[in-house]
Amino acid sequence: MRSVIVVSTLLLVSPSAWAQRLPSPDVEEDREAEVELRFKALAQLGDHERAAGRLREAARAYRQALNVRHDSLVAGRLGMVLVEGGRPEDAPELLLDAIHRAPAATPAERAERKRFFEAHEVARAHGSWVEVMVSHAGARVTVDGIDRNDAGRSAFWTFVAGGEHEIRATLDGFEEAVVKFTAVKGKDMKVPVPLTARKVEQGPGVYVPEKDPTATLSAVVSGPGFTKQEDPFAYDDQPKDPTKPDEKKGLRGFIGGGPVVVFGVASWMPAVGATLAGGVQPNDYVSLRLEARAAWLTTGVADRPISAMTAGGIASVCGHYKWIFGCALGHLGVITVDFAVQSFKPANFSAIKPGAGARVGANVRVTQSFALHAEADVLGLSSGVQVAVGSTVVSDQPPVMIGVQFGGGWEF
Structure with a gap:
């Protein structure tokens, strides 16, 4: 009689126990719904932060959404945030995935896909x-x-x-x-x-340890709250020093220009003009440059209605260290003096003035491809300039010109 009662009890208890061990279909559906809800919340957070211009927070939210589950549309938006945030080299793979797999059924989706393509082309150029x-x-x-x-x-x-x-x-x-x-x-x-x-090498017949097998455990230092995958900008917390150039190697060219002020054009009064330069930089320490510049005296020579200007070319070989540089210069140009018609007998003369000199300057990188520079140079010319009215010498300029210029340039 006792054995019958025990068997009956087991039969009554077992089904409920089995039911507790088997996963309920509703529980699985709840888990999937929770995952989808978390994904949508993170994706919407990324959209909100991007619309507010907070690109770092938007990138973090998009990356966390992709860690929940992959979505080509969110990948494309993360790629656009990286391009807009100055990290275009990390964006092409995300953007290419979006171009191929993101939905494009509606006009809005097709327009966004077109923006993915445009962002990919921008990133690809880097x-x-x-x-x-x-x-x-x-x-x-x-x-x-x-x-x-x-x-x-x-x-x-x-x-x-x-x-x-x-x-x-x-x-x-x-x-x-x-x-x-x-x-x-x-x-x-x-x-x-x-x-x-x-190559397979035969070892000794008896194993002899080379050193004490006692293991030494290295200390573990806790890292940041987010991984590199979750926060693409995690290693950019320290502001970049704009005076330090990006790590570019190999031959590259540059072109630039800007205003220039020259002293010594038939007078020590300033002559104002412009300069245009181009050249190549084989490595981080040496550059070769050619430039053309012209400047016009802002006042008359010796306060008389006599104008003067200089124009010419300068070839330079420069040495660079971090953000400063120094150059050796070679100059070939002319200095022209013109007497006003209403005050003197019409006359003008030009003299070719070869010379050499030196330059010092500073270079500040603003973006990966654009930099600002400030320079000062001294040129020694083959001869000075003497301006005379009749038998009266009104200016006797020594064979020296001093130039100061500020401008910008692009590297390619």
């Missing part, structure tokens, strides 16, 4: 799409220390900023492959990464 071709599939590949091949494919595309980069590939049984390359802005390229099989 770097290069690189096809990495690994000789063996399954390798772990990093580009500049960042994992880029989670799927272990033998070939994949990635976007990098212009300049020097390093690819490392590792695979069991092979030597680590290290390939360095230079990315050219706006140009796609292919980079092969060959893996070489590791």
Whole structure:
């Protein structure tokens, strides 16, 4: 009789226990709804912060939304925020995903997709799409220390900023492959990464440890509240020093200009004009430049109705250190003096004045491609300028010109 009661009790209890262990369909639906609700809240927060002009907060919200689940539309909006926030080199992969996969059924969606394409073209001009071709599939590949091949494919595309980069590939049984390359802005390229099989070396018959096997645990320092994936601007908390140029390597050119003031054009009074310059910089320490400048005396020579001007070209070789630079100059130009018709017998003369000198200046980078500069130079000429009216010498200028100029320039 006792055994019958026990069996009956088990039969009554077991179904309820099983029901408690099995997940309810309603619980699974609630979880999916919670995930979707969290995703929408973060995406809407990103839209709100972007509309308010808070790009850092918008990027963080979009990144967290993508960590909940992937959405090509949100990826495209994150890419646009990165372009607007000065991080275009991190945006092309997100924007390309949005161009190919974001919905484009309505006019508004098509208009936003067009903006994705325009932002991608802006970002692409700051770097290069690189096809990495690994000789063996399954390798772990990093580009500049960042994992880029989670799927272990033998070939994949990635976007990098212009300049020097390093690819490392590792695979069991092979030597680590290290390939360095230079990315050219706006140009796609292919980079092969060959893996070489590791040579098998026979070890000793008895294992002898080389050092004390006691492990030393290193201290763990807690990091920031957000990872790099959640906060693309996490490492930009410290303001950038505008006097420090970006890390660009390789040959690059520049062009610029601005106002100039020259002293010594037949008088020590200031002559005002403009300068236009262009050149190349093979590396961070040396640049070569050619410039043309012209300046007109703002007053008459010796307070008389006699005007003067200078025009010519300057070739320079400059050495750079951080934000300051110094140059050796070569000058070839003319100084022209013109006597006013109403006061003197009409006359003018011009003299070619070759010379040489030196320049010092400072360069302040405003953006990745635009910089402001201030310069001062001294030129020694082949001869001075003497201005005479009849037998009276009104000005006897020594063979020296001093120039001060301020302007801007673009690098490419």
